[in-house]
Amino acid sequence: MPELVAVSGLVLIFAIAMWRNINMGAVALVAAFVLGTTYFGQKSGDIADGFPGGLLITLLGVTFLFGIARANGTVDQIVSGAVGAVRGRAALIPWVFFLLAAIITGSGALSAATNAILVPVGLAFAQRYRISPLLMGLSIINGTNAGGFSPIAVYYSIVNGVLDSINVTVDAGQLFLWTFVANVVINAAAFMILGGPGLLRRGRADDDLDTETEKGSWTAPKIITIVLMVGVLVGGLGFKLDVGFLALAAAVILSVLYPRDSKEGLSHIGWNVILLIGGIVTYISMLENAGVIDSLANRVADIGTPLVAALLMLLVAGVVSAFASTNAMFVVLVPLAAPLLTSGPLAPLGFVIALCIAASAVDSSPFSTGGALVVANTEEKLRDKTFKGMMTWGMSMIAVAPVLSWLVYVVL
Numbered sequence: 001m002p003e004l005v006a007v008s009g010l011v012l013i014f015a016i017a018m019w020r021n022i023n024m025g026a027v028a029l030v031a032a033f034v035l036g037t038t039y040f041g042q043k044s045g046d047i048a049d050g051f052p053g054g055l056l057i058t059l060l061g062v063t064f065l066f067g068i069a070r071a072n073g074t075v076d077q078i079v080s081g082a083v084g085a086v087r088g089r090a091a092l093i094p095w096v097f098f099l100l101a102a103i104i105t106g107s108g109a110l111s112a113a114t115n116a117i118l119v120p121v122g123l124a125f126a127q128r129y130r131i132s133p134l135l136m137g138l139s140i141i142n143g144t145n146a147g148g149f150s151p152i153a154v155y156y157s158i159v160n161g162v163l164d165s166i167n168v169t170v171d172a173g174q175l176f177l178w179t180f181v182a183n184v185v186i187n188a189a190a191f192m193i194l195g196g197p198g199l200l201r202r203g204r205a206d207d208d209l210d211t212e213t214e215k216g217s218w219t220a221p222k223i224i225t226i227v228l229m230v231g232v233l234v235g236g237l238g239f240k241l242d243v244g245f246l247a248l249a250a251a252v253i254l255s256v257l258y259p260r261d262s263k264e265g266l267s268h269i270g271w272n273v274i275l276l277i278g279g280i281v282t283y284i285s286m287l288e289n290a291g292v293i294d295s296l297a298n299r300v301a302d303i304g305t306p307l308v309a310a311l312l313m314l315l316v317a318g319v320v321s322a323f324a325s326t327n328a329m330f331v332v333l334v335p336l337a338a339p340l341l342t343s344g345p346l347a348p349l350g351f352v353i354a355l356c357i358a359a360s361a362v363d364s365s366p367f368s369t370g371g372a373l374v375v376a377n378t379e380e381k382l383r384d385k386t387f388k389g390m391m392t393w394g395m396s397m398i399a400v401a402p403v404l405s406w407l408v409y410v411v412l
Contacts, residue, residue, distance in 0.1 A: 002040070003299075006292045009035050013283065023272060025279025032283040040290040050285025051278050054244065055369055058116055059274050061247030063376050065229070066120035067268025068254045071261040074225040075124045077218065090129040091199035094139035097122045098187055101143030102180070104237065106150035111326075111363070113236040113243045114144045115370040123377040133382055134389040135194035137374030138364055139187055145360040146183035150176050158327055159356060162334040168341050170349045175356065182357045182405065190393070221258050228253060270376030277372045284323045306346055310410050313337055314358040314402035322362035322398055329359045346410060354405035361401035365394030 009031050017024035032050070036042040069075045086092045097118060105114045118140050126136035148155035151172040163170065190196075228250035236243040255262035288294075303309040313333060321329045333355065341348045365371045371390045378386040 002290065002292050003295060005035065005039060006287045006290075010283070013280075023275050023279070025274075025276035028279035028283040032279070032286045036286045036290070040286065042286065042289060046289060047282065047286050050282045050289065052281045052285075054242070055281065055372070056274050056278060057242070057248065058112060058244030058369060059270055059277070059372060059376055061244040061249075061251060062116045062120060062373065063269045064251040064265055065232070065247040065254070066377065068251055068258075068261050068265035069120075069225050069229070070124075070268065071264035072221040072225060072254075072258065073219075074222045074229075075121070076128075077222055078121060078124070078226075090131055090202055091196065093125050093129060093131060094135055094187075094191060094196075097125070097136065098139045098143035098146070101140045102147035102183075104147065105144045106147030106153055107237075108152050108154065109237045110154055110240070110243075111144045111148055112369045114147075115140060115373050116243045116247070117233055117236065119370070119373040120377045123374070123379075127379055131199065132195045133374065133378045133386050134393070135190060135196070137371070137378075137386070137390065138190045138194070138393065141364050141370040141374070142183045142187040142190065144370065145363060146180045146187075148360060149179040149356055155327070155330070155356070155360065158330050159334065159352065162330060163352070166334070166338040166342065168338075168348050168352075170352050174349060175353055178353045178409065179356050179360075182353075183361075186361060186397075186401075194389075221254075221261065224257065225254060270372075273366075273372055273376040277367055280323055280367045284320070306340055307411065310337075310340055310346055310351055310354075311402065311406045313340075314354055314406050315399070317355055317359040318362050318398040318402045321359040321368075322365040322394055323367045326359050326363060326368070330355075333359070350409040354402070354409040357405040357409075358402040361397045362394055364390060364397060366390040367394075 013024060013027045013031050016022070017027050032047050033044060036047040037044060066075065086096060101114050101118055104118070105111055119137060122136045122140050123133055125131070126133045147153060149159070150156060156172065156175065159175075160170075160172070232243060232246040232250055235241040235246045251262075251265065255265070303312065317329050317333050334352075337351065337355070340346050341351060362368070363370050366375050366387050371394060375383060375387045375390060
């Protein structure tokens with residue numbers, strides 16, 4: 001049974017990597033090659049095509065650029081200059097970034113672009129204010145999802161386009177409202193679990209975080225870095241250009257101008273994260289090419305009881321989206337849900353809301369672009385802890401988000 005083989009392979013990947021403490025991505029690449037060629041009859045070149053080159057460029061470019069920005073003091077300057085906006089109240093910072101992410105994504109930016117731009121700066125704030133990098137990263141990712149289903153957002157455009165193809169219409173305002181509320185609730189839970197009460201008790205930042213005497217002057221390297229970072233922002237959000245290539249171009253320009261900073265910036269590139277994410281995504285891509293994902297979804301859709309079929313489909317959305325493209329899940333699962341939406345007893349709006357939440361809440365997985373960026377931009381000494389935290393949170397969302405959204409929006 002292909003589905004059983006696929007799941008067993010994934011379990012084996014996790015088991016070997018944890019047992020011997022080796023990079024999970026390397027194990028996944030080998031598993032993709034072995035299973036793909038021997039069991040699923042695929043060519044090695046086709047398997048290699050599943051390696052996410054776009055994600056690699058994004059992680060490479062963003063971590064390289066912000067590594068240089070850290071080396072020349074630009075990140076510290078940005079953090080210092082923004083202290084006045086929150087008046088030193090650390091508890092407000094995660095929510096400020098949540099709202100920024102929601103506004104930017106809700107205005108039409110790609111979620112990957114929003115995360116690539118905000119995560120490095122947000123993690124710098126977290127380090128400065130002694131905030132959990134996990135909390136800060138989740139706040140940005142949850143904010144991105146909160147804005148992701150506005151009537152002009154990319155996620156909504158994809159979902160609405162697929163719904164149109166099966167002649168189903170849902171209220172855009174209601175979809176945006178309830179997905180936004182759900183992400184506020186998710187982020188509030190993260191805030192309470194991951195140190196938020198302590199930040200509230202702390203109040204204003206300690207005196208040793210007063211930055212007026214620490215931030216220094218705006219030197220030429222810092223000014224040029226800011227100009228290039230703004231260029232990445234404008235190009236990615238305003239002109240829909242690839243943020244990874246833009247960030248890499250900016251990093252190369254800075255490297256030519258200031259080679260010394262470039263050497264330190266190279267040390268911040270998250271090569272281990274790139275291998276980790278690339279390997280897992282390649283394995284999932286191999287399964288998609290083999291038709292395993294479609295087969296699993298079709299089996300779920302054929303279940304006779306609509307409520308049970310809906311729950312299982314939401315769980316499938318959560319599992320696969322945690323390791324692969326959320327956009328792709330909407331394209332694949334919405335048509336497969338057509339029988340439930342067009343002729344079943346389920347309310348289309350409620351099911352679509354639940355599907356959007358189930359597929360996007362797991363973007364906090366370290367195998368998604370946002371989660372990978374959080375891990376890659378966390379300071380080295382906290383990186384392993386943050387990865388494990390993102391893994392725990394993301395995997396819990398695979399079960400929690402589908403079940404709760406099913407109860408609230410489908411059953412009730």
